[in-house]
Amino acid sequence: MSQDERNLEKKSDHIQLTSGDIAPLWGGYFSDSMVNCVLKHFLHTVEDNEIKPIIEFALGLTIEHLEFTNKLFKEEEFPIPLAFTEKDVNLNAPRLFSDGYMLFYLRHMGIAGTVSYGMALASSSRQDIHAFYNQNLKTAAQLLEKSTAILQSKGILTRSPFIPYPDSVEFVHKESWLNGLFGDRRPLNAVEITNLYLNIMKNSIGQALMLAFSQVAENKDVIAYIVRGRDISSKHVEVFSALLRDDQLPAPTTWETEVSNSKVSPFSDKLMLYHTVFLAAVGMGNYGASLAASMRRDLTAVYLRLTGEIGTYSDDGAELMIKNDWMEKMPGAIERNALLSL
Incomplete structure (x- = not known):
């Protein structure tokens, strides 16, 4: 029976x-199956009874x-992605992350969930x-609240820097307020x-x-790629931290x-490479949002430069996934040219 006939039924x-x-739905299936494997390892190695x-x-x-x-995909007769399964996680492996790191990972899961x-x-x-994603929004917020509360109770929740309250409403009167590349540079805003x-x-x-992945991965190309990502992250942390320190603000x-x-x-x-490429894609989205909200020209230049670096890195990761036959093709429009009889 053709697809058209099935649709008519x-x-x-x-x-x-x-x-x-x-x-x-398709992208979420990949991220959920990936995180499912990560959380299974967390659950088998966590020691803190409050975090478990x-x-x-x-x-x-x-x-x-x-x-x-x-x-849903079965009802729609839509192919279910292979994604990640129990074959992609080794529950007999020893502990790779501390309980504190697990808790921060969970908190960032909540943050990412509320956005996505x-x-x-x-x-x-x-x-x-709609009902599915409404419920997911609520539970992502709950995960964020639960993990934040435990971090706070343990005294390891890092907060963004405090700034003084203004005395009154102020208006910007000089274009130099946008400067940052040359001349006077105003302090960072909130x-x-x-x-x-x-x-x-x-x-x-x-x-x-990525530090953890690099020390346990086996494929040499995957190791080299993850190490490169680790070093890019380290450099970006230093760039952003230096901008905060320039205004005598603490960096986490x-x-x-x-x-x-x-x-x-x-x-x-396969899972570790996908997770690394996934983080690069999320990073580009974060930098794009930060770029749109930044009014100092030097910050704009920084975000553009770092986004370009991550974009190249992400492309290289996709090529490595293709090379290893690990990249499933996302559904898309019909390839009309492929239908031509030439």
């Missing part, structure tokens, strides 16, 4: 998935998401998918400070993750010491 009120529905329930909560969310998408599910909600059109701080934090999480600490000395990999090289 469906209920007359059935709404086919649009590209705006497919994109977040939050890992279980987050792991339960990934399972719910995968079950929903699996069921909000975007998915905006792009989707079907009522059942939005610029916040973005620098968040970009340091996210790079630090990625830096430690990094997390390299939270990685163990284990050489036994909990994850497949």
Whole structure:
């Protein structure tokens, strides 16, 4: 039976998935299956009894998401991605990350979820998918709240820098307020400070993750690629930290010491490479948002330069995935030229 005939058999009120529905569902399936493997390793190696329930909560969310998408794709007769399975995680591997790092990873899962599910909600059109992402937004916020509360109770929650309250409302009267490349440079404003701080934090999480991946990966090309990403993250942390220090503002600490000395990999090289490329893609999105919110010209130049560097790095990672037959093709428009009889 052809696809057209199958579509005719469906209920007359059935709404086919649009590209705006497919994109977040398909991408989300990959990220959920990947994180599911990471969280299983966390759950098998965590020692802190306060952190364990939050890992279980987050792991339960990934399972719910995968079950929903699996069921939906089957109903739509849509191919289910291979993504990542139990073959991509080794539960017998020793502990690779500290409990503190696990907790920060969970917090950033919550942050990323509130952003990505909000975007998915905006792009989707079907009522059942709207309900799915509405629920995901709520649970991502819960994960963020739970992990933040534990970090705060343990005294390891890092906050963005404090700034003094203004005495009154002020207006900008000089174009030099935009300067930064030459001449007088005004102090950073609250939005610029916040973005620098968040970009340091996210790079630090990625830096430690890539440090861990690089010491347990087996494929030499994958190791070299991950080491390169680790070094890029380290450099970006220093660039952003220097901008904060120029205004006598503190920069958050990094997390390299939270990685163990284990050489036994909990994850497949495929998963570790995908996770690294995924972080690069997220980084480009973060830098784009920061660029749009920055009004100092030197910050604009910094974000443009660093975004270009990550873009090249991300492309190289995609090429490496293709080389190893690890990249599944995202659904897209019909290749019309391939249908021509020439």
